[in-house]
Amino acid sequence: MPHFAARTAVIDALKNKGLYRDTKSNVMSLGLCSRSKDVVEPMIKPQWFVSCNSMAKGALDAVKSKKIEIIPPQYEQDWYRWLENIRDWSLSRQLWWGHCIPAWYVTLEDDKEKDMGSYSDHWIIARDENDAILEAKQRYPGKKYQLYPDPDVLDTWFSSGLFPLSVLGWPDDKPDLSTFYPGSVLETGSDILFFWVARMVMMGMQLGGDVPFQKLSSMENCSCAKFFSCQ
Structure with a gap:
């Protein structure tokens, strides 16, 4: 049943059961589709999730043990705040582009x-x-x-989280992977410390068996990321 018709049907059902009280106007912002001008409403759909508890613990321990050094160290607290309060990660995206959910x-x-x-x-x-x-x-x-x-396709942060591995040929056992993974330094912006960097560390440790880099240089308002691997 279309949602607008369902609203009328619900009101009629309440009236039939003697449960209806009143209808009042309510001023509100209403989102409209720029093309069709239809009302944009949330749609509840099943999603794929991945549990991050064990991966987050590994990423936390890597920083606490200085296996990964965050520069400047003031951003360590942001790292702890995100990963100590980790939640399951919703991977599904209803988009036209991206890596397909397997x-x-x-x-x-x-x-x-x-x-x-x-x-x-x-x-x-x-x-x-x-x-x-x-x-x-x-x-x-x-x-x-x-x-x-x-x-559905994968969240873009999931796909980009594989970057340190995928650029070296993973999941195939390529010579570059064994030679240059893990890398040495990642230079990036502090605004994506969790959304990208923490995901790279979690997935690198889970799938690559080690942290993806030893030093993390985090800067304000950085518009790019640089990944250095020195062997």
Whole structure:
């Protein structure tokens, strides 16, 4: 049911049950689409999350033990404040660009509900579509099914958080990866200390087995980032 029609239906249902009290005008700001002029309203959708507790602890310990040196040290408190209060990270973005979420949904021929996500146990996480097909065949032997990729993409900070690894050929075992990872110095702006830098450290330690750099030079109003790897 369209949302505007649903509002009227809810009011009618309340009236029928004798629960309706009153309707009052309320002055408010209303967002409109610049193209269609439709009312822009929040839409609740399922999202993918990753637990960051263990990764955040590793990033905290790396700074406390001076495995990573933050320069100037005043920004250490910002580092601690963010990572000591870490929450699960919502990875899903409903955009037209970005790295695809590596998830596929299986719709079985005898499923009563055919919409994507109707059954939480029908999701398959795989490295690529071929691996997803193999997993589906093993999980549902002898059954007819359709496999659909999740249309969402990864948060851009997730993709950019892989930067120290991906530029060196990861996930393949390239000579550059073993030679230049971890790097020596990252020079960047203090405004993205958590959004980018902490994510690089968490993911570098989780996927690369070590911190991505030994020194972090954080500056105000820095418009670029420089990554140095000296071996």
